[in-house]
Amino acid sequence: ADSSVDVINPSIQIHKSPTQQQIVSGSNAVFTITVTNTGDVALSNVMVSDPLSPGCDLVITTFIAGASTSYVCSVTNVTADFTNIVSVAGTPPTGPDASDMSDGIVDVIDPSIQISKDPALQQIVSGSNAVFTITVMNTGDVALSNVMVSDPLAPDCDFVITTFLAGASTSYVCSVTNVTADFTNIVSVVGTPPAGSDVSDMADSSVDVINPSIQISKDPAQQQILPGSNAVFMITVTNTGDVALSNVVVSDPLTPGCDLVI
Secondary structure, eight states, rough: OOOOOOOOOOEEEEEOOEEEEEEEETTEEEEEEEEEEEESSSSEEEEEEOTTTTOEEEEEEEETOEEEEEEEEEEEEEEEEEEEEEEEEEOSSSSOOOOEEEEEEEEEEEEEEEEEEEEEEEEEEEEEEEEEEEEEEESHHHHHHHEEEEEETTGGGGEEEEEEEETTTTEEEEEEEOOOEEEEEEEEEEESSSSSEEEEEEEEEEEEEEEOEEEEEEEEOOOOOOOOOOOOEEEEEEEEESSSSSSOEEETTOGGGGGGEE
16 A cells, blocks of 8 residues: 655745835835745735735735735835834645745935024125125034035025035135115025935025215304404204214314214
8 A cells, every 4th residue: 555745845035125225204114025935835814914015915815835016015104213023824736824924114304404504684784795694503413415505695505515415514705895875684504314305494584785875064164353352153063874873972173162972
């Protein structure tokens, strides 16, 4: 009499990709899960389980030898780092279940950038220069690349930083020359994080152009008087500019009584 023995090698494999990803806080972690029957027999009741992302769970009633399936799933509104572990188990015709597991690491980042322009308000005399100090800070937790400062009204203020480390800060001085009219100067900055959309910020500074001037007149321009009498003058001081003046001093060396302080 004879008896045949069929030796089987049941096995299953699961893979979760990417194995590591960076995402911006509040966005979604997206995975591709691939399940493959790497054994030589069909498996039944194949169950994919992912406790941290239930949307990744899957049941395959019958999974023939050599078969493979892939699908995409996600975890929404992620705000903290986590390691996402997925497992699979399937039942062969005989023997214990075949199983496997795979993990995916999610690194949550919070990229941000800040720019300031000082002074926020300045007064300058028409025809002079408006001088600014620009400060750029990486206020996020990851390095930014291609950081670009743009200031359309003050091209000298434009600036490029190839790599800007987390927590880094830089300041520099720039100017607009020969300013003859009021303007609001707006500077912007944008940088690219390792994941997610570019981050940006802007700041403005107002420049008030002033035209200070003063005029004095003394009347009469000519007078005749008798010896021993008094010479009487009318002095008129006029602020002919567009701003208030302080410490206005009228000085008349030959007639000290005409001196005046406003």
